[in-house]
Amino acid sequence: MTTKVKVGVLAIQGAFIEHVHSLQKAENTLKLKKHDIEVQIMEIRTSDQLNDNLNGLIIPGGESTVMKRHFENGFLENLKDWTRLKNKFTWGTCAGLILLSNQMDGGNSELQIGGVDITCSRNAYGRQINSFESPLHLLDSQLQNIAGNNTCLGIFIRAPKIKSVDSQSVNVLCHLSAASHENNAVDEPVAVCQENIMVSTFHPELSGDTCWHEYFILQAAVRKSFQA
Numbered sequence: 001m002t003t004k005v006k007v008g009v010l011a012i013q014g015a016f017i018e019h020v021h022s023l024q025k026a027e028n029t030l031k032l033k034k035h036d037i038e039v040q041i042m043e044i045r046t047s048d049q050l051n052d053n054l055n056g057l058i059i060p061g062g063e064s065t066v067m068k069r070h071f072e073n074g075f076l077e078n079l080k081d082w083t084r085l086k087n088k089f090t091w092g093t094c095a096g097l098i099l100l101s102n103q104m105d106g107g108n109s110e111l112q113i114g115g116v117d118i119t120c121s122r123n124a125y126g127r128q129i130n131s132f133e134s135p136l137h138l139l140d141s142q143l144q145n146i147a148g149n150n151t152c153l154g155i156f157i158r159a160p161k162i163k164s165v166d167s168q169s170v171n172v173l174c175h176l177s178a179a180s181h182e183n184n185a186v187d188e189p190v191a192v193c194q195e196n197i198m199v200s201t202f203h204p205e206l207s208g209d210t211c212w213h214e215y216f217i218l219q220a221a222v223r224k225s226f227q228a
């Protein structure tokens with residue numbers, strides 16, 4: 001029986017269209033891998049779109065401080081409520097990670113959606129000119145199976161860092177190994193998941209690799225049957 005899943009990308013600012021294209025590519029890849037799945041992809045601009053028919057939400061990269069300007073008239077409260085429903089799956093990339101972090105190291109921690117027990121710091125590698133690409137080490141077995149190996153490409157653009165993982169219920173999915181970035185003394189978590197919320201400091205939607213978007217679609221599909 002075909003699994004139908006409806007996912008959205010918050011389309012108020014930033015790199016949302018790249019996620020839409022990556023989701024379309026990921027759906028085709030899943031079908032080639034014999035998954036009987038149909039994905040409806042929405043651009044989310046209004047609070048009322050955060051309803052029970054939506055199964056997954058991506059909060060894209062961009063400028064978190066600009067996105068917050070759109071969080072009035074109950075939008076932030078609805079984002080908080082919807083992302084905490086256990087039968088939904090949310091993924092924040094870069095600025096989306098910042099908005100979903102429970103703690104921020106400096107910076108304006110007002111108007112946070114929260115939900116993930118990490119402490120992040122904005123622009124932690126420096127300015128745009130310090131943006132970089134690096135191979136990453138996948139730690140999660142489902143991601144390794146989807147990717148077909150234990151590495152993926154990380155594209156970091158004015159990226160935040162996960163300064164600390166603040167709860168044992170946060171699973172580290174992916175590392176930037178110390179060997180692959182000159183500023184790193186230790187392996188650094190760059191993607192984590194806490195129950196139904198995943199965050200990454202880098203931009204899979206720009207890499208051409210669909211393993212993260214396939215993982216997101218499958219997680220949103222599985223959670224449809226969970227108790228909210």
Ligand SMILES: NC(=O)CC[C@H](N)C(=O)O
Binds near residue numbers: 061062063065094122
């Ligand atoms: N690529 C990005 O999403 C950059 C994030 C941005 N520097 C912020 O602090 O919100």
